[in-house]
Amino acid sequence: MTLRTFGFDEFGFLLQALHWTLLLTVIALIGGGLLGFAVALARTSSVQAIRFAAGTYIQVIQGIPVLMILFLSYYGLSLAGFELPPLFAAGASMTIYTSGYLAEIWRGCIQAVPKQQWEASESLAMTRLQQYRYVVLPQAGRISLPPTVGFAVQVVKNTSITSIIGFVELARAGQLINNATFQPFRVFIAVAVLYFVVCYPLSQLSRWLERRLHA
Amino acid sequence: MSYTFQFGVVAQYQDEILTGIWLTIKLSVLSIILGSAAGVVLASMRSIQGGTVRFLVDAYVEIIRNTPFLVQLFIVYFGLPGLGLRVGADTAALIGMTINLAAYSTEIIRAGIEAVHKPQIEAGEALGFTRFQIYRHVVIVPAIAKVYPALCSQFVLMMLASSICSAISTHELAASAAFVESQTYRSFEIYIVVTLIYLALALALRAGLALVGMWLFGRRVARQAMTVLPEVPA
Amino acid sequence: MPEVVVENVHKSFGALEVLKGVSLTVGRGEVFALIGRSGSGKSTLLRCMNGLEKINSGRIEIAGHALGGDAKTLRSLRADVGIVFQSYNLFPHLTVGENIMLAPRIVKGATRPETQQIAREVLQLVGLAEKFDSYPDQLSGGQQQRVAIARSLAMRPKVMLFDEVTSALDPELTEEVLMVMEQLARDGMTMILVTHEMSFARRVATQTIFMHKGTIWEAGPSRELFANPQTPELRQFVKSDVK
Numbered sequence: 019m020t021l022r023t024f025g026f027d028e029f030g031f032l033l034q035a036l037h038w039t040l041l042l043t044v045i046a047l048i049g050g051g052l053l054g055f056a057v058a059l060a061r062t063s064s065v066q067a068i069r070f071a072a073g074t075y076i077q078v079i080q081g082i083p084v085l086m087i088l089f090l091s092y093y094g095l096s097l098a099g100f101e102l103p104p105l106f107a108a109g110a111s112m113t114i115y116t117s118g119y120l121a122e123i124w125r126g127c128i129q130a131v132p133k134q135q136w137e138a139s140e141s142l143a144m145t146r147l148q149q150y151r152y153v154v155l156p157q158a159g160r161i162s163l164p165p166t167v168g169f170a171v172q173v174v175k176n177t178s179i180t181s182i183i184g185f186v187e188l189a190r191a192g193q194l195i196n197n198a199t200f201q202p203f204r205v206f207i208a209v210a211v212l213y214f215v216v217c218y219p220l221s222q223l224s225r226w227l228e229r230r231l232h233a
Numbered sequence: 234m235s236y237t238f239q240f241g242v243v244a245q246y247q248d249e250i251l252t253g254i255w256l257t258i259k260l261s262v263l264s265i266i267l268g269s270a271a272g273v274v275l276a277s278m279r280s281i282q283g284g285t286v287r288f289l290v291d292a293y294v295e296i297i298r299n300t301p302f303l304v305q306l307f308i309v310y311f312g313l314p315g316l317g318l319r320v321g322a323d324t325a326a327l328i329g330m331t332i333n334l335a336a337y338s339t340e341i342i343r344a345g346i347e348a349v350h351k352p353q354i355e356a357g358e359a360l361g362f363t364r365f366q367i368y369r370h371v372v373i374v375p376a377i378a379k380v381y382p383a384l385c386s387q388f389v390l391m392m393l394a395s396s397i398c399s400a401i402s403t404h405e406l407a408a409s410a411a412f413v414e415s416q417t418y419r420s421f422e423i424y425i426v427v428t429l430i431y432l433a434l435a436l437a438l439r440a441g442l443a444l445v446g447m448w449l450f451g452r453r454v455a456r457q458a459m460t461v462l463p464e465v466p467a
Numbered sequence: 468m469p470e471v472v473v474e475n476v477h478k479s480f481g482a483l484e485v486l487k488g489v490s491l492t493v494g495r496g497e498v499f500a501l502i503g504r505s506g507s508g509k510s511t512l513l514r515c516m517n518g519l520e521k522i523n524s525g526r527i528e529i530a531g532h533a534l535g536g537d538a539k540t541l542r543s544l545r546a547d548v549g550i551v552f553q554s555y556n557l558f559p560h561l562t563v564g565e566n567i568m569l570a571p572r573i574v575k576g577a578t579r580p581e582t583q584q585i586a587r588e589v590l591q592l593v594g595l596a597e598k599f600d601s602y603p604d605q606l607s608g609g610q611q612q613r614v615a616i617a618r619s620l621a622m623r624p625k626v627m628l629f630d631e632v633t634s635a636l637d638p639e640l641t642e643e644v645l646m647v648m649e650q651l652a653r654d655g656m657t658m659i660l661v662t663h664e665m666s667f668a669r670r671v672a673t674q675t676i677f678m679h680k681g682t683i684w685e686a687g688p689s690r691e692l693f694a695n696p697q698t699p700e701l702r703q704f705v706k707s708d709v710k
Binding site for chain 1: 517519538542543545546549550552554556557558559560569570573574618619622
Binding site: 078084179 | 295296298299300301302303304305307308311312313314315316389393394396397399400407410420421424425427428431432435436
């Protein structure tokens with residue numbers, strides 16, 4: 019093996035890998051968003067057993083490492099007889115992880131809508147579904163934007179954990195290049211810079227949305 | 234599915250797993266102490282000094298908060314030797330965790346300091362306290378009491394994230410799991426067991442932090458720190 | 468023919484009994500004022516009438532619907548019974564017009580042109596026709612409360628409940644809301660109102676009910692009741708209220 023140095027080609031490889039990081043983030047936010055939304059609704063259900071089940075789900079997800087969710091997805095899928103590329107285990111675990119946190123964030127937003135809004139819409143003979151659809155969720159949605167964007171930063175960063183099962187996203191690409199160049203400092207700083215370039219604007223956007231909400 | 238679960242195999246590697254648990258606890262406790270102490274110092278420095286100091290502290294916080302912990306570990310473990318600083322995997326893990334937690338603690342305590350009202354500070358001045366006394370009793374302590382629940386959540390997240398240190402061959406709990414897995418091929422069983430251990434550690438850490446909170450700030454703050462999820466009314 | 472029948476209603480919050488056997492009958496087109504100190508149970512009684520609070524025992528029938536059935540029965544009751552709250556509770560993310568058009572459209576299945584027609588009509592009634600496209604936070608408290616009344620009226624209710632609707636308003640703004648309510652009464656709406664406005668109760672309500680300690684302490688035609696209170700409690704209440 020000839021020793022390479024970290025140059026344009028290597029940086030191009032990192033940029034390509036960044037696509038996978040972003041794709042995985044999008045999968046996690048969409049999948050985790052849908053699942054998390056359902057759990058958030060369950061958490062505000064009028065049936066106590068459903069509320070309890072949703073609460074337990076959130077507590078477990080927030081009480082275990084993302085890495086364990088990843089391993090359980092990875093080995094669980096293969097145990098169930100699926101021989102799938104790492105993208106599936108990565109996508110599944112990121113989805114589950116994201117759902118547990120978004121559910122709790124959105125639960126808070128739904129409950130931040132004043133009780134009187136429920137009473138007023140209830141008194142106008144709306145069904146519970148209609149109350150959610152037309153009155154509560156539009157208001158909760160507005161409040162949820164800043165913390166949701168803020169959490170997206172956590173998702174982007176935590177996709178790096180999927181490198182541990184060999185999914186080639188940005189962090190894994192960095193490792194691969196390091197193995198070929200032995201210039202770890204340079205390589206991983208470049209990797210960090212790329213993450214920063216994605217995350218920092220999102221963080222700032224979240225702050226800006228937060229300020230605008232309270233303006 | 235014809236797979237039969239054999240949790241008994243896992244029990245044979247008890248010692249291995251206990252060693253992992255012990256390192257996870259050590260790393261977590263040490264990084265919490267060092268990281269939160271650094272957080273108090275940095276948040277205070279930026280609120281007192283302003284100017285360049287504030288800029289540098291803010292830059293540090295933003296850089297850490299907007300890059301993955303795993304990459305920070307890589308830089309410490311693989312990158313620093315290139316600059317002539319060779320550290321072992323355990324030390325690298327502790328350094329990485331402390332650097333990471335310090336940034337989050339700084340950010341959380343900063344928010345607490347900004348929530349302490351100016352009148353309180355002026356009241357302190359009127360009572361003839363020295364600047365340091367005012368700062369300690371009127372600003373820092375109330376600020377930390379205010380954000381203690383948020384700090385606790387961050388500490389728990391750090392403990393859980395310590396599992397990522399297995400990627401730089403730190404032999405903590407997740408690495409023990411990987412070792413047992415490689416010996417037995419009972420992957421699902423071992424990861425179920427270890428996941429439950431992490432869950433128990435998270436609950437125990439919360440309880441421990443609530444006790445510390447009670448000792449430091451009184452009962453009310455402690456109760457908030459203990460509440461993982463608020464009770465939801467119908 | 469009675470539009471509202473309340474029979475021996477009991478209601479407790481935990482160990483605290485708030486309503487201790489309340490009965491009353493309201494005929495079509497009548498206006499009932501519920502007065503009394505805070506904690507006397509008057510607001511709770513009103514909230515029981517459209518099912519916002521569940522009663523422990525007794526019977527309530529309103530606009531031809533009995534309370535206590537399934538969710539669907541409760542909704543058909545609520546479609547016929549409007550309620551206006553102290554804190555307006557308009558939907559902040561919708562314009563005035565949308566606030567009013569929402570329920571007729573999604574609950575009653577009215578078409579968009581129909582609901583628009585209704586909205587313009589009820590806004591005219593409360594004197595706010597020009598505010599159709601405004602958002603609630605662009606309106607004064609009095610205007611918001613009038614929109615809330617219009618929103619209820621758009622459902623074409625048979626009975627209207629008013630829960631201290633002017634308590635959060637300045638005197639001038641109170642007046643504009645009371646005028647709308649008086650007009651409604653004159654048009655023959657069956658109304659029950661919890662209020663602190665004694666002169667309004669005396670002038671507009673056909674009957675006034677004085678509640679005390681969870682029971683109907685004294686009741687009768689408004690003029691007589693205010694002119695000649697029978698119990699020391701009502702005498703004191705009326706006296707203390709003259710500002």
